[in-house]
Amino acid sequence: MEGRWTKLALRIWAALILLFLFIPILLIFFYAFNTSNIESWPIAGLTFKWFTATWNDSDVRSALVLSLQAGLAATALALVLGSCAAFAIHRTTFFGRDAVSLLFILPLALPGIITGIALNAFFNFGGITFSIWTIVVGHATFCIVVVYNNVLARLRRTQGSLVEAAADLGANGFQTFKDITLPLISTSVVAGAMLAFALSFDEVIVTTFTAGAQSTLPIWIFGQIRHGILLPEVNVVVSFVILVTIIPVLVAARLTGGGGAARVPAAR
Amino acid sequence: MAVKSKEAKPEAAGGQSPHPAALRLHGVRKNYGHVVGVDGVDLTVDEGEFFTLLGPSGSGKTTLLRLIAGFERPDAGRIELGGRDVTSMPPHLRETNTVFQDYALFPHMTVGENIGYGLRVKGVPAAERRERVERAVRMVRLVGLDKRRPNQLSGGQRQRVALARAVVNEPEVLLLDEPLGALDLKLRQEMQLELKRIQKQVGITFIYVTHDQEEALTMSDRVAVMANGRIEQIGPPLELYERPATEFVAGFIGISNLLTRDGIKFVVRPEKLHILLEEDSPEPGMTVEPGVVEQVIYVGQSTRFNVRLDQGEPLVAVRQNTEAADEALQIGGRRIRLAWAPEHTYVLDQQQEPDAKPASVENTKEK
Ligand SMILES: Nc1ncnc2c1ncn2[C@@H]1O[C@H](COP(=O)(O)OP(=O)(O)OP(=O)(O)O)[C@@H](O)[C@H]1O
Ligand SMILES: [Mg+2]
Numbered sequence: 077m078e079g080r081w082t083k084l085a086l087r088i089w090a091a092l093i094l095l096f097l098f099i100p101i102l103l104i105f106f107y108a109f110n111t112s113n114i115e116s117w118p119i120a121g122l123t124f125k126w127f128t129a130t131w132n133d134s135d136v137r138s139a140l141v142l143s144l145q146a147g148l149a150a151t152a153l154a155l156v157l158g159s160c161a162a163f164a165i166h167r168t169t170f171f172g173r174d175a176v177s178l179l180f181i182l183p184l185a186l187p188g189i190i191t192g193i194a195l196n197a198f199f200n201f202g203g204i205t206f207s208i209w210t211i212v213v214g215h216a217t218f219c220i221v222v223v224y225n226n227v228l229a230r231l232r233r234t235q236g237s238l239v240e241a242a243a244d245l246g247a248n249g250f251q252t253f254k255d256i257t258l259p260l261i262s263t264s265v266v267a268g269a270m271l272a273f274a275l276s277f278d279e280v281i282v283t284t285f286t287a288g289a290q291s292t293l294p295i296w297i298f299g300q301i302r303h304g305i306l307l308p309e310v311n312v313v314v315s316f317v318i319l320v321t322i323i324p325v326l327v328a329a330r331l332t333g334g335g336g337a338a339r340v341p342a343a344r
Numbered sequence: 345m346a347v348k349s350k351e352a353k354p355e356a357a358g359g360q361s362p363h364p365a366a367l368r369l370h371g372v373r374k375n376y377g378h379v380v381g382v383d384g385v386d387l388t389v390d391e392g393e394f395f396t397l398l399g400p401s402g403s404g405k406t407t408l409l410r411l412i413a414g415f416e417r418p419d420a421g422r423i424e425l426g427g428r429d430v431t432s433m434p435p436h437l438r439e440t441n442t443v444f445q446d447y448a449l450f451p452h453m454t455v456g457e458n459i460g461y462g463l464r465v466k467g468v469p470a471a472e473r474r475e476r477v478e479r480a481v482r483m484v485r486l487v488g489l490d491k492r493r494p495n496q497l498s499g500g501q502r503q504r505v506a507l508a509r510a511v512v513n514e515p516e517v518l519l520l521d522e523p524l525g526a527l528d529l530k531l532r533q534e535m536q537l538e539l540k541r542i543q544k545q546v547g548i549t550f551i552y553v554t555h556d557q558e559e560a561l562t563m564s565d566r567v568a569v570m571a572n573g574r575i576e577q578i579g580p581p582l583e584l585y586e587r588p589a590t591e592f593v594a595g596f597i598g599i600s601n602l603l604t605r606d607g608i609k610f611v612v613r614p615e616k617l618h619i620l621l622e623e624d625s626p627e628p629g630m631t632v633e634p635g636v637v638e639q640v641i642y643v644g645q646s647t648r649f650n651v652r653l654d655q656g657e658p659l660v661a662v663r664q665n666t667e668a669a670d671e672a673l674q675i676g677g678r679r680i681r682l683a684w685a686p687e688h689t690y691v692l693d694q695q696q697e698p699d700a701k702p703a704s705v706e707n708t709k710e711k
Contacts, residue, residue: 235446235448237444237446237448238448238450238451240413240415240435240444240448241442241444241448241449241450242450242461242465243414243415243434243435243436244413244415244435244436244440244441244442244510245436245441245461245462245465245509245513246436246462246465246466246513247436247461247465248436248465251465255461255465256450259452260451260452
């Protein structure tokens with residue numbers, strides 16, 4: 077159908093969009109190696125000095141550690157609660173099940189600023205001191221959804237008769253879960269966990285409202301940009317964050333069979 | 345084949361036999377909300393019997409199998425397997441195996457692992473397991489495919505894996521839900537023979553679901569015809585075909601000609617009708633009625649005549665083409681007489697008129 081020119085035009089168009097999306101990111105990678113701390117093009121020269129400086133910056137280090145800790149804790153929480161919720165919703169039928177299912181997904185669609193303010197008010201109301209755990213709870217609100225969505229989607233795609241077939245062949249509930257259900261959903265659990273971690277690792281808004289005096293890595297970056305000092309270090313950190321978030325997202329997309337990336341929440 | 349019990353009453357079949365019946369259902373009922381799944385079924389199946397559930401789509405065949413396998417709990421009634429009440433026993437403890445209508449093969453296991461799964465969970469030693477799986481693979485002619493995954497198989501091959509996976513456990517009762525539905529005619533006929541052979545050889549009781557009446561008639565010791573969740577008639581194939589008890593059964597199995605004379609409703613099968621031309625005279629004792637041949641259809645081995653009787657009813661007569669059918673094709677539009685022997689008519693059970701939508705009298709299903 078399409079003529080040669082249409083095809084060519086489409087290709088150019090797609091290439092332009094990709095450039096538009098990725099040039100800014102590449103730019104940051106280059107700036108991270110820039111000898112000058114003034115961001116201008118072309119860069120003055122290549123150096124590793126910002127990497128050493130960043131590595132030795134104790135603020136960055138503690139922010140990184142906090143980010144990793146909060147991300148892992150939120151992911152762990154999401155893994156347990158998200159997959160349990162998915163199983164419960166999938167297994168049982170009760171009046172209003174669809175409504176409950178929608179409630180599970182809602183936190184993801186809710187703007188982060190609302191989640192943040194609500195949680196902030198709630199913690200203040202409950203007299204809870206802000207700490208890493210308040211961050212974890214804040215991140216868990218959307219991490220749970222990601223795991224839940226992934227696992228539920230997989231459960232829905234697996235034939236219900238498989239569980240019956242296993243029982244028919246003499247497998248008890250535990251054997252069925254171990255031999256049939258778990259292998260069939262395992263990649264979706266892992267994919268959900270990776271997406272959850274990636275989301276948590278670069279989250280800013282909810283963190284702003286749920287963190288105490290400490291900073292996560294994104295919060296630290298945000299602070300530096302506002303003050304406009306250590307910009308080269310920011311570039312180094314941002315490059316690092318990009319890698320840390322992109323890798324699990326790619327792995328997750330592969331695990332869920334290509335369609336995974338499409339299920340990355342739109343709210344981000 | 346049809347040496348089994350002649351009686352239509354289900355209870356009589358396994359009555360005083362030394363073995364307990366392989367399967368016994370008492371007033372089993374299952375509704376899905378307002379939808380009737382199975383509506384009060386009584387049934388006794390003997391050990392080693394090839395028993396078929398035949399019925400149109402939605403008549404409750406799958407539901408009945410699911411009740412026997414234990415995936416559904418009946419709303420009322422009792423289910424016995426080998427003389428034991430299993431009504432509330434979970435499926436994994438029942439001595440049944442199922443060949444599912446949608447195969448339900450485990451996608452993450454190879455063909456061999458699928459077939460061996462039942463033996464594995466029962467703790468059969470690996471060596472014996474391998475041997476039995478191998479035998480089953482040979483039996484369903486899948487040699488060389490046992491390392492493949494289900495999604496690398498054709499529909500017919502998957503169906504055979506499902507069959508092997510169930511048979512390999514040698515259950516007391518094997519439940520088969522249209523196990524040959526996806527196969528082409530030739531493979532289907534081969535597998536029908538194979539199934540019969542397996543059933544004889546291993547001595548498993550088969551509960552076989554199909555909506556293919558020819559398959560039901562050729563393979564079964566006894567057939568139960570179902571409609572709207574109820575059993576219309578149980579009996580050996582010959583009895584169902586020659587002496588249908590209800591209009592529904594008559595309409596569902598074969599082509600049936602339904603006539604009412606002197607307030608009596610009866611069935612005459614097409615092959616029992618003689619076509620008399622002007623010069624022919626009927627054999628003594630036959631009933632004769634005049635009519636017009638409206639249509640002649642050449643079917644290959646036989647010829648079909650759609651006749652309208654002067655009294656108004658349409659009848660179908662079938663004649664085997666023992667000789668070239670050229671002259672038979674000429675009688676379209678001609679006046680003829682139809683003759684039949686009274687002993688070849690079967691009066692329908694009048695009182696138990698099924699609230700089932702009566703099957704069309706002109707049911708065009710071929711044989
Ligand atoms: N899970 C269910 N929920 C609601 N209704 C059901 C369910 N399963 C079956 N039914 C209904 O019960 C009736 C019997 O269904 P069943 O599957 O037993 O038919 P069947 O004889 O196996 O048909 P087919 O030849 O098409 O497989 C149908 O009316 C069907 O719609
Ligand atoms: Mg069915």
